[in-house]
Amino acid sequence: MKKRKLTKGILGTYSFLIYFILYAPIIILVVYSFNKSKLNAVWTGFTLNWYSVLANDGDVLQALQNSLTIAFFSTVISTFIGTLAAVGMYKYKFKGKTALDGLLYVPIIIPEIVMGISLLVFFTQTKITLGLFTLILAHVTFSISYVVIVVRARMKSFDKSLEEAAMDLGANGLQTFTKVTLPIILPGIIAGALMAFTLSLDDVIISFFVSGAGFETLPLRIYSMVRTGVTPEINALSTIMLAVTLSIAIISELIQLKKSKKI
């Protein structure tokens, strides 16, 4: 018994250390975004200067606007198509279902760089100009799979007899869907949409290939800033990005938590 307690103590200390290593870089990054010194090295005093530099950086603001536009459209489109697909795959048997299943896993499994170059090649061959439009198409493509998986996971706990009851009571297909099915799977749809939004906002690799010259998303802006030199402005920008994704992550986890409590 004593031995077991000891192992648990060692494991606990070890895990604490891992948490520390996971979070220390992020915390240091955030702390130094408030540092007066232009060098990211020694603390010289508190300032919000780097945030105001950021607010006046035209390139960053443009990239932010681009990223939000892309994330908005790709979330709406991928959530719509993905939800329809999840419902359809749950309800109907059809030819090519296994093939579709496999195809949906392709964007998740193959390295992102392969997705990126295959879309670049495709857009070039079909003479579609690279830019906002191709970025939205690409982001929808990798988001759909995640939306389908998240919504399908929610459908698994769905009681089919509820739909049958609605039909028996005279509701038509559309009514049954909007009044019975949709409210039940809504948490899954929201979780899927939030995931699509963060995936789009965070994507580096695929965007890198399909953005074309002169069009930047926020992560691509950060990438080129980091390559030219480390400045506290990047820390500030990173901090804002972290804050946004963190809020989305927490909202999403809370929704999941609520869901699991209900069941």
Added chain:
Amino acid sequence: MDTTKGKYKKKRQYGHIVTISPVMLWMIILVAVPLLIVAGMGFMTRGTYGQVEYKFTLDNYKMLAQPIYLKILLDSLGIAFLTTFFCLILGYPFAYFVANVSAKYKVILFMLIMIPFWTNSLVRTYAWIVILRTTGVLNSYLMQIGIIHQPLQLLYTNGAVILGLTYALFPFMVLSLYSSIEALDKTYLEAASDLGASPVQTFLRVTLPLTMPGISAGIILVFIPTLGLFYISDLLGGSKTMLIGNLIQNEFLTARNWPFGSAMSILLIAITVIFIVIYFKHSNGEEIEVL
């Protein structure tokens, strides 16, 4: 009776066309077709000005066998292997601990694993540059305390690349380990120790085999992305570390040898497919064993 049946059938067909055809079309046009084009391009010829000429050749694949490219491939596989190894070795005890804490703390500890999973990996890579560079946080403080007098070269090394990759992909390993450790039936462990097995024996002969699905899923989720994450090796390894991801990026955007870049991408897909096949064979065997 017949008419209602016919009506019902019609409705069903309509339903699946409405729900499935958008996703089907989207995935065929933007996933399957582009990949097929890349597969075809791997057999094309590069023109003098970097354009693609539609002449069949096997040269791109022959080029892959040249020592310089073979070395990059082996280096990449080596770094991917080490990254996966560190994620697994560091992640297993950690996932084991989190999966076994009391329910009260589990929610918060689990959430603390999920958060890095959601945050941007480019930003998290940048955080390591802030820490590791010669005028960075670590070197500055070590020099201030007087442990070192000259800054250490930590950045732009293979070690930094492996650290960055491990840091970026660690949550994926932990999540898949966590789910399989949590699903572990604790009565097996009790049975083993009741039958006289030592904790080490129990771990090696019961826990480890039963959590194998999580381990293999984790290996896939770490190993495969490692091969393509070019920005981590670019930022933390500098020009010294050339991995297959960097090479592909270079062939497509700088060298403009798309056919050769395509051939390399096909190689990446082949490696991925090998892993997936092994995984499915493995997990099928497991299922049969359980049955």
